[in-house]
Amino acid sequence: MRGWFVLGTDTGVGKSRVACALLEGVRRGGLHGLGMKPVATGFFRQGDRWVNEDVELLKHHGDSTLKHSGGRVPEEWINPYGFEPPIAPHLAAHRQGVNLSFGVMRTAYQHLQSETDCLVVEGAGGVLVPLGEEGDMVDLAQSFALPVILVVGLRLGCLNHALLSAEALQHRSLPWAGWIANCLGPDLEEEERQIRTLQARLPGPFLGRYPYGMPPELGYTALHWESLRKSPRSAV
Numbered sequence: 001m002r003g004w005f006v007l008g009t010d011t012g013v014g015k016s017r018v019a020c021a022l023l024e025g026v027r028r029g030g031l032h033g034l035g036m037k038p039v040a041t042g043f044f045r046q047g048d049r050w051v052n053e054d055v056e057l058l059k060h061h062g063d064s065t066l067k068h069s070g071g072r073v074p075e076e077w078i079n080p081y082g083f084e085p086p087i088a089p090h091l092a093a094h095r096q097g098v099n100l101s102f103g104v105m106r107t108a109y110q111h112l113q114s115e116t117d118c119l120v121v122e123g124a125g126g127v128l129v130p131l132g133e134e135g136d137m138v139d140l141a142q143s144f145a146l147p148v149i150l151v152v153g154l155r156l157g158c159l160n161h162a163l164l165s166a167e168a169l170q171h172r173s174l175p176w177a178g179w180i181a182n183c184l185g186p187d188l189e190e191e192e193r194q195i196r197t198l199q200a201r202l203p204g205p206f207l208g209r210y211p212y213g214m215p216p217e218l219g220y221t222a223l224h225w226e227s228l229r230k231s232p233r234s235a236v
């Protein structure tokens with residue numbers, strides 16, 4: 001089991017950007033890498049297809065074919081559940097009369113695992129986002145048994161969000177890879193001291209400061225690959 005489960009302090013904090021940077025780093029290190037978004041909400045029409053930005057980004061920065069068979073990566077493995085409205089996953093599923101099944105998501109995950117060296121899974125929203133009757137996003141991460149990376153979106157309010165998220169994760173004793181500070185603005189007030197405040201309080205390792213405006217093709221260089229390599233069962 002190799003890869004990471006990318007969780008965030010909230011929606012819109014940079015999970016996708018960081019997940020794509022991880023894929024860039026993995027692939028530039030010579031490994032095969034695939035992204036997965038178990039449940040995505042917010043689809044729009046593009047020609048004759050319904051697309052979701054996160055799913056498209058993960059496909060773009062990941063490998064385009066399966067490692068062993070060389071075939072196309074099935075969309076339903078990358079994104080087993082997708083719903084049009086940009087709302088909470090369990091509410092979007094409910095509108096469609098769908099029960100989100102951990103079994104379906106785990107099966108897709110296992111298929112992808114067997115066809116890649118490193119799998120980067122992106123959550124949706126924050127760590128305790130409900131996923132219906134079977135649990136929440138942390139439960140899903142636990143059932144995948146991948147080491148978790150917490151993306152902290154640096155802005156006013158993030159200290160509280162980051163510490164609450166870490167407490168929730170510690171309660172469920174997940175394998176932990178570390179946390180990344182993602183700069184959500186160009187000139188963040190007290191950015192350095194926000195990071196130091198979190199370094200003193202969050203479990204390590206600190207996996208890097210992702211700069212504002214940096215695309216994933218360059219952003220992977222800002223991540224601490226020495227520490228990422230030491231993640232439990234890391235492939236890189």
Ligand SMILES: Nc1ncnc2c1ncn2[C@@H]1O[C@H](COP(=O)(O)OP(=O)(O)OP(=O)(O)O)[C@@H](O)[C@H]1O
Pocket residue numbers: 008010011012013014015016017018054123124125126182183184210211212213214
């Ligand atoms: N370091 C950054 N520099 C510039 N823009 C950023 C940065 N990080 C994130 N953004 C922008 O902020 C927005 C939210 O980021 P992103 O989509 O990665 O968040 P997310 O945590 O994946 O959200 P979701 O919960 O919807 O999956 C996007 O428009 C993204 O391009």
Ligand SMILES: C[C@H](N)[C@H](N)CCCCCC(=O)O
Pocket residue numbers: 011012040041042085086087088089124125126129
């Ligand atoms: C649509 C959006 N971009 C996210 N993918 C879904 C965010 C769900 C947040 C749920 C909540 O915490 O209220």
Ligand SMILES: [Mg+2]
Pocket residue numbers: 015016017054122
């Ligand atoms: Mg995202």
